[in-house]
Amino acid sequence: MGPDTLGVLGTGTMGAGIVQLAAQSGYRVTACDASVEALERAQVYVREGLYRFAEKGAFTEDEADSHYERIRWTTNPQELGDAPAVVEAIAEKVEPKKEALAALDALLPPDSLIFTNTSSISITDLASATGRPEKVCGMHFFTPPPLREAVEVPRGLLTSDETLERAKALVRSFGKLPIVVEKDVPGFVANRFLMPMILEACRLLEEGVASKEDIDLLVKKGLGFPVGPFELGDLIGLDVGLDVISYIHRELDEPYYAPPRILQELVRAGRLGRKTGAGFYDY
Secondary structure (H helix, E strand, C coil): CCCCEEEEECCCHHHHHHHHHHHHCCCEEEEECCCHHHHHHHHHHHHHHHHHHHHCCCCCHHHHHHHHHCEEEECCHHHHCCCCEEEECCCCCHHHHHHHHHHHHHHCCCCCEEEECCCCCCHHHHHCCCCCHHHEEECECCCCCCCCCEEEEEECCCCCHHHHHHHHHHHHHCCCEEEEECCCCCCCCHHHHHHHHHHHHHHHHHCCCCCHHHHHHHHHHHCCCCCCHHHHHHHHCHHHHHHHHHHHHHHHCCHHHCCCHHHHHHHHCCCCEHHHCECCCEC
16 A cells, blocks of 8 residues: 555444545545445445535546545455554444554554544553554544544654654645644543533433523524534434543543433433434434
């Protein structure tokens, strides 16, 4: 694989968006997931996403096709084996991510970089599963990755300056704005703002203070946010939100971050948001 190649491990909502973004930025992408179903959903997501960009005039339909043809889809992690960099984008859970990073470490050439699309988990902790912690860095894309302008780049305790610079260069090559988080704290910056908003919205709803529709309306029409907290929760995935809140709660040991019962119940019921057709709202 050449320097214009990128591996992406995990093709859920975030992984699929990263695959699309890399392909339309000129990279050859090897997209890997253990699940054939996840790969098939990602193929539809990316193809539709590229055509939407073509409809808006970002590039032609022929260019959309050639972008798509730069993607190789596989269930075999060995095919990531000679990538100069891989973005890990599996579920937001500590142990599976550490297992994934350890597997990539065993697979990749010594100079290859490992980027993790975690939105909250310690980079230092995840990097400890590898023999190359200096070559591991966070690269937190926002939903949906092709549209959001900024990418949070949290560094671990042992992330080298060179790795950080290469992470920033990769993000810029996608046409995005890299924002470095210098200290490896639970939730980094974005989720330390976002999760309290979702927490407070759930508590207000549980206490019967206002309906979910009215809470969302006030946040949008009063505070000027583009989406309300319940709409945003449904967009990012309620299971992801619950994982993030639970992780921050465990790490900081602050009662404030105790996961709300309503969020736990929706996740147990399989209402995970837009991706399952139902969350706080029906879609």
